[in-house]
Every structure is written in C-alpha cells, then in structure tokens.
Amino acid sequence: MAAKKLLLLPGDGIGPEAMAEVRKIIAYMNAELESDFSLEEGLVGGCAYDAHGKAISEADMAKALAADAVLFGAVGGPKWDTVPYDVRPEAGLLRLRKDMELFANLRPAICYPALADSSSLKKEIVEGLDILIVRELTGGVYFGEPKEIRDLGNGQKRGIDTQVYDTYEIERISGVAFELARTRANKVTSMEKRNVMMSGVLWNEVVTATHKAKYSDVKLEHMLADAGGMQLVRWPKQFDVIVTDNLFGDMLSDIAAMLTGSLGMLPSASLGAPDAKTGKRKALYEPVHGSAPDIAGTGAANPIAMIASFAMCLRYSFNMVAEADRLEAAIAGVLDDGLRTGDIMSEGKTKIGTVEMGDAILAKFRALA
Ligand code: NAI
Numbered sequence: 001m002a003a004k005k006l007l008l009l010p011g012d013g014i015g016p017e018a019m020a021e022v023r024k025i026i027a028y029m030n031a032e033l034e035s036d037f038s039l040e041e042g043l044v045g046g047c048a049y050d051a052h053g054k055a056i057s058e059a060d061m062a063k064a065l066a067a068d069a070v071l072f073g074a075v076g077g078p079k080w081d082t083v084p085y086d087v088r089p090e091a092g093l094l095r096l097r098k099d100m101e102l103f104a105n106l107r108p109a110i111c112y113p114a115l116a117d118s119s120s121l122k123k124e125i126v127e128g129l130d131i132l133i134v135r136e137l138t139g140g141v142y143f144g145e146p147k148e149i150r151d152l153g154n155g156q157k158r159g160i161d162t163q164v165y166d167t168y169e170i171e172r173i174s175g176v177a178f179e180l181a182r183t184r185a186n187k188v189t190s191m192e193k194r195n196v197m198m199s200g201v202l203w204n205e206v207v208t209a210t211h212k213a214k215y216s217d218v219k220l221e222h223m224l225a226d227a228g229g230m231q232l233v234r235w236p237k238q239f240d241v242i243v244t245d246n247l248f249g250d251m252l253s254d255i256a257a258m259l260t261g262s263l264g265m266l267p268s269a270s271l272g273a274p275d276a277k278t279g280k281r282k283a284l285y286e287p288v289h290g291s292a293p294d295i296a297g298t299g300a301a302n303p304i305a306m307i308a309s310f311a312m313c314l315r316y317s318f319n320m321v322a323e324a325d326r327l328e329a330a331i332a333g334v335l336d337d338g339l340r341t342g343d344i345m346s347e348g349k350t351k352i353g354t355v356e357m358g359d360a361i362l363a364k365f366r367a368l369a
C-alpha cells in the first residue's frame with residue numbers, strides 16, 4: 001500500500017508548538033501501529049514571508065496539492081502586521097483553500113463530559129452534545145460580484161456585496177453533508193433565509209432535490225437560519241449535521257463553538273471534491289484558533305484543537321475510524337483525569353503545559369490500543 005502522504009504546515013506562534021504534539025502521535029502510530037504516514041514539511045504564514053517574501057512558496061503549494069492531507073497550525077502575529085496585503089500571513093491559508101478548492105468546511109461542536117460545567121449554557125443543555133456544522137466555504141457573499149464601494153456622486157457611497165450561489169455549489173456541499181450524516185445520526189438540517197433571499201430559495205430547492213435523488217434514507221429538515229441560531233442556543237442536541245452557506249455558516253459555527261468551551265479545543269476540516277479517478281478528496285485540517293502571540297513560546301498552549309484536527313484527518317482522509325475514535329477518547333480521558341492547560345483550567349484541576357498535555361494524550365491513546 002502506498003504511504004499516506006501528509007504535509008505539515010505548522011506556521012507561526014503556537015502553531016509549531018501544537019504541531020509538535022501531533023508529530024509525536026504520528027511517530028508512535030508509524031512505529032507501533034504499522035501506520036504508514038510519510039511526512040513532508042513546509043512553511044506558511046509569517047515564517048514563510050521571512051524566509052522568501054511570500055506567505056507560501058510555489059514549491060510548498062505543489063506539495064500541498066500532491067499530499068493526501070495537509071495539517072495546518074496557525075499563521076500570523078504582530079511581527080507581520082505591516083507587511084503588504086497580498087503577502088500577509090493569512091494569504092497563505094487563503095491560497096491553500098482556493099487552489100485546493102476546499103469548498104466544505106467542517107466544524108464539529110462536541111461537548112466533552114469533563115468540560116460540560118464550563119460552557120456558558122446550562123450543563124444539561126450541552127452535556128453529550130455532538131453536532132457537525134458543514135459550511136460552504138468558497139462561494140456566497142464573501143466572493144460574489146459586484147463587490148465594491150461605489151461613489152454615488154451625491155456625497156453618498158454605496159457598499160456592495162453580492163450573494164451568489166449556483167446549482168452545482170449547493171449540490172456538492174449538500175452531498176458532503178448527507179454523506180457525513182450517514183456516518184453519524186443520519187439527520188441533516190439545512191439553513192438558509194428563503195423568506196427574504198433568492199439564493200435561499202434556490203438553496204432550499206437544490207438541497208431538497210439532491211436529497212430526493214441520492215440521499216432519501218437521510219432525514220432532512222429545513223430551518224430559517226435566524227431560527228437556527230436561536231435553536232442552537234436553546235436546544236442544540238436536536239441537531240446532527242447542519243448544512244449552510246458561507247456567511248450563515250461563519251456565524252452559526254462560531255455560536256456552536258462557544259457552546260462547548262475554549263478556542264483551544266476546537267478542530268476543523270476543509271474538504272474539496274473527490275478526484276474523478278481515485279475518489280480521494282483534497283483536505284486540510286486545522287485548529288480554529290490563531291497563532292496566540294500572547295502565549296507563544298511559553299509552553300502554555302492547549303494542543304487539543306490541533307490533535308483533534310488530526311483525529312478528523314484520520315477519520316475523513318484515511319477512513320481510520322477506529323483510530324480516530326480512540327484518539328478522541330484519549331482526549332476525553334485526559335480531561336476526565338482532571339488535566340487542564342491554562343485556557344480550560346478550573347478549580348480543583350491539575351494545570352499542565354503543552355508538552356505534558358500531548359504526552360498525556362499519547363499515553364492514553366497507547367493505553368486504549
Ligand atoms: P487567537 O486564536 O490566536 O487567540 C485568541 C485568544 O485565545 C488568545 O488570548 C490566545 O492566547 C487564546 N488561545 C488561542 N488558542 C489557544 C490555545 N490553543 N491554547 C490556549 N489559548 C489559546 O486569535 P487572535 O488573538 O485574534 O489572533 C492572533 C493572531 O492569529 C493574529 O495574527 C490573527 O490574524 C491570527 N489568526 C490566525 C488564524 C489561522 O491561522 N487560521 C485564525 C485566527 C487568527
């Protein structure tokens with residue numbers, strides 16, 4: 001069997017610190033579980049700009065396109081706040097998303113039992129929560145044309161953004177949601193605003209047609225996106241997979257994230273279309289958090305978001321479901337043992353650093369094997 005090709009792009013700030021903990025897990029899996037990951041490494045973000053003046057080099061872009069999956073840390077920091085706009089650290093991530101055509105952004109919101117007390121919602125509302133938000137990432141109002149500030153000539157200006165969705169974009173994102181639902185609780189809730197937006201009318205139509213044609217075994221429900229936001233806070237456990245557009249998904253996934261605790265806990269995946277020959281999807285996995293310059297270099301960063309992103313990689317890129325389940329169970333187990341990094345620390349728990357957290361998760365992962 002050909003090796004599983006992973007490209008690691010640790011990036012800036014706490015990115016490399018968190019990635020080092022994933023590297024240990026991969027080394028263990030290669031040495032003792034006969035996994036065959038082959039690792040390449042590249043530069044992205046500020047460190048890439050310092051090295052060669054671009055947020056990602058053509059050579060590293062080529063590696064990303066050739067990899068089975070990309071693991072991305074975080075980019076940016078005050079050091080690069082004044083670099084030109086087109087080579088700013090974020091440009092590296094945007095280039096990856098665009099060139100790899102990563103149109104489906106997966107953001108799970110899982111409430112680890114040990115952290116149910118630290119949610120901003122009541123414990124019974126979030127305990128055991130496990131939902132997945134599938135956000136369309138490459139279309140909609142963030143990209144639609146015209147997009148401009150128009151001078152109206154009468155002392156007024158007009159800011160214009162355009163929400164545009166074509167049939168194929170809605171078909172492919174809803175296809176991802178239905179397929180994922182089949183591996184979970186088999187339910188999809190589609191959210192749009194068909195009451196006031198034409199793109200919402202089309203969204204609703206196409207999701208309904210896609211469901212009828214290929215996924216009628218999955219339970220489908222439609223909800224207006226504003227009502228969806230309300231329901232996410234009122235009773236989030238009613239959802240399994242939520243599929244929505246770029247703008248609503250941006251907000252709804254941030255709301256869902258905060259149901260479950262700290263930024264340092266949240267993983268994400270971004271998937272492209274399956275290759276016509278191999279059926280493999282291009283994919284990039286990254287924590288939701290940024291480079292956390294305020295704690296970078298102090299050894300305090302929580303590596304769980306990065307490690308959980310690798311668990312998503314095992315699940316979605318390599319179909320290593322048992323290993324993904326086990327790695328997620330290891331994270332839950334370490335939290336059950338009362339171990340906490342500073343960002344999730346609470347009274348009576350044991351405060352540890354990045355490396356200790358990584359070691360504890362690896363030890364648990366090994367013990368569960
Ligand atoms: P941030 O996510 O880096 O940090 C926000 C707050 O959360 C900070 O107090 C930080 O210490 C804390 N935090 C974040 N991740 C943590 C972790 N794993 N463990 C413990 N604490 C954690 O967001 P911020 O401060 O707005 O941005 C910092 C830099 O990161 C900026 O340059 C920004 O542009 C960049 N950024 C990059 C992203 C990416 O690479 N995808 C995403 C968001 C921001």
Ligand code: MG
Pocket residue numbers: 250251254
């Ligand atoms: Mg956001």
